[in-house]
Amino acid sequence: MSERENKPNTSNWFMWFDVRHRDIGDWAFVLHRLTALGLVLYLGMHLIVLGTLTLGPDAFNSFIDLAHNPLFIFGELLVVAAALYHGLNGLRVGLTSFGVAIPYQKQLWYVVMAIAVIGSIIFAISMFTA
């Protein structure tokens, strides 16, 4: 195949997240990717923080005290919401990838969103009232 001098007018990576004019499948994809990046970041931090366990009680407990800050709890809530969405939408992607329910991918996404939102609210209540 001859390489064309003329470059395709593709966009930069941040255009992935531009959902203007796009449809539900694309929103699902964008959210999936955003939550993936967030969760990877969290996973790294989670592992590092747990490392303080080996430094003795003071190191770990001072971190746990910090974690009672409402802002921190809000951050944790975001992680839970992201994980919920990513997991549920992952099931949707998995199902459709094996040919199941492809014509209903939009409806499936509504179900995913409904469960993710309700789940997040339940978590929020239990986290902030704990």
Added chain:
Amino acid sequence: MSKPHVIVIGAGFTGVATAHDLALRGFEVTVVERGPIVNGTSGRTHGLLHCGGRYCVKDQESAIECIDENWILRKIVPQVIEPNGGMFVALDDNDVEYGESWTAGCDACNIPYERLTPKEALEIEPNLNPDLLLAYSVPDGTFDPLRLALAFAATAKSNGAIFRLYTDVTELLMDGQGTVTGVKIWDRSADERGELFADVVVSATGAWSGQIAEMAGAYVPIQPTPGVMVAYDRRLVSNVINRLCKPSDGDIVVPQRRMVVVGTTSYDVEDLDYVPVNEEHVQLMLERGSELLPTLRNTNSRGIFVATRPLIGAGIPGRSVARTFKCFDHKENDGIDGFVTITGGKATTLRMMAEKTTDMVCQKLGVSVECRTAEVPLLSYRQFYALQN
């Protein structure tokens, strides 16, 4: 000795086929087209690969051209053809009566046909009007308009032809002694102007050939005749369906992918560059089309479009003009050398039109090479884009 250079104006069916023939016969070819491939009339055809049956009563010359070229195209470019066949269907006594002269015409033009009883016809095409009286099967077909032209253009390109798309011819260059020596061009994609020189300029601009000829002070008796076509969103038939009657409005149904296209009408027009849809004709297509296929009324129209046929002969109303083509050497009529016009004809006869045009170019330049386009299979139409100029 360098090869003679021929400029072809227009990348419609005739233009690309002529470019192919010229390139195959060893000419250097440049095609100048103001739009994309099949920008004008050619793109907007219903895609009927004629067997000639439509013309075999009144215009046997065209009918013979059609059936001959039909067989050739099936052979050299099967990649763009639905070769399923067609039917001529009689719905009333007038049609049946017309059938007698029609079969005689088919015999005279060597068009194979087979008589079908209504039952047989309905078995093949269950959506036909069940009240049909009789039908004849014929070797009609459907082609994809863009891809038919691309296949010719791709093959021409592989033999060295250069395509200048989105490039207007703004003027014909003359040497002051009545010879066309080239064209002034305006490449709109880069917004650049320039000149191209050639030994012969061929105008393959169909309905626009009168305008191009005028640039040289020459005359072409052309009668641009638009017709309305409507594409419906269900493929109701596998074969082309023709009404068994004198050619008139809305008497052809052409299947294509998941659609059927019903055509066509005929009216007069002033400005060729934008022809508005005649709304009454759209309604007429549905009425006439649903006489052949009653279920057409349960479909939605998907696209409504107009194509302007280049009919030869000024001042004669559309339908009665012969559908054959004509090649003009403007030296004979207008005293202008180096300039040839090919116009008229139909998509089905594109290859033959190209052959005659190239013969004329050869004769003008004193070259003698045989035409081989009837034997040479065309490249994949996709190669048009893959090949670089």
Added chain:
Amino acid sequence: MNNSISPPKSGQNTWLWLLKMVTGLLIVLVLSVHLIVNHYLPEGGLMRYEDVIAYFSNPLVVLMEIVFLVTVVPHALIGVRSIILDLNPSKGSTRLINWILALVGATAIIYGIWLALTVASLA
């Protein structure tokens, strides 16, 4: 015919994708347990140092945490790889990225297992 696209080695892309699907499914299951066990069984949600140490004295918990670790790390890194691939890296950088991600993954898993076993041994 086309040299710009090289044939895949031994189905690498297919197996990676399947692995992402399988680990994804496992994570959904294990994470539910992980979340509930870690944060909702103990009173007051977050555990203090002493609670964690006591909790890790149960070998089943250690096993569960390790299973979680070895599913989530490959899943995450395969995902990161596919995002990076979408950024149109050259052939050479793709190979480099594969190595880096494999290294990061191995490190994370070894570190995680060491951490789990160390915490378990503190009890």
Added chain:
Amino acid sequence: MSTSKWDVTFLVYRKKGQGTPHYDEFTIKVNPDEYVLDAIERIWAYQDRSLVFAHACHHSTCGACGMRVNGVEKLTCITLIRDVTADGGKVKVDPLRNFPIISDLTVDMGVLYTRMDEVGHRPVLPLSEEPAEPGVKPVKIAAEGDIIRLADCIECGLCISACPIANTTSGYLGPAVLAGALQHGLDSDQHLFSLVEGENGVWRCHSAFECTEVCPSYVEPAGKIMELRKQVIWKRIFGIAK
């Protein structure tokens, strides 16, 4: 059907040679039941002869006139003006994404066409392989075998333009091409299997379903990509695609 005319302003993407891209505004009178392509053709005919746009069949069989209308990929020849704006409204027309721009609204679809050839997509095929009405058994002409029809895919490039992955990855074969590869199935040809499974094949799809969303010609590429995935996995595990 004939209603009163609308005044519609078309914001048209313009680019010439190495010049800077910009938008030009054209306000014209339209019949709301005309197609967007009709308006563009009229802008060329009566307002700006330098406008470059591709089109051919005007009834959705050729795939030449794909553009982005208000950001969404459309075959402009079958997109009613009524469906994309209102009287006094605006319509923004851009060229397709993810292809090199030739000029204004025209893009170079060479890569798509070349790849379609590479996966051996047949432009005509027996009706039994692509039934015109899904679920309806095609009629057969005795002794003549199958009816041959033009394939569904018209290579318009809308799916490539809508695909978020093609948006950053020019190497990705793209929805139309992968869907085209399914025509033969993966058991036929090792090269085809390599393409489909390779770096730029089915595993690059991230299920955004935009291709199916914009496809004007019943191809539903996303579903075909998923089917291909199944075949790839089957072939890897059991050695045979189906």
